[in-house]
Amino acid sequence: MQLNLPLADLPSDAGSLWEQLDPTTRDAVIDALAQAIAKLVTQSHPNQRENDDE
Template sequence: MQLNLTFADLPSGDDGLWEQLDETTREAVIDRLAQAIATVVTDKHPSQRETNDE
């Protein structure tokens, strides 16, 4: 199942919260999001994970 996100429903350009974060925290958030995305992708395609061990 694929979910669609309509970008018109997103709040318009309010980066205030992100701007309040220091650089170290921003990097940690980006890293954690990347890990979460990688986990979802590998959980959806376990056969590819097994073949990449060459």
């Protein structure tokens, strides 16, 4: 499944939401996104190993 994100509708000015977040909150958002991506990838390819040294 592919999700469509309306990125064209996001504000492009210097006062964007991301710029308003403090560094701790930014780190938490990045961590949550990384975990969600990793979970999605591992669920999409459960039998694949990252390093196939065999």
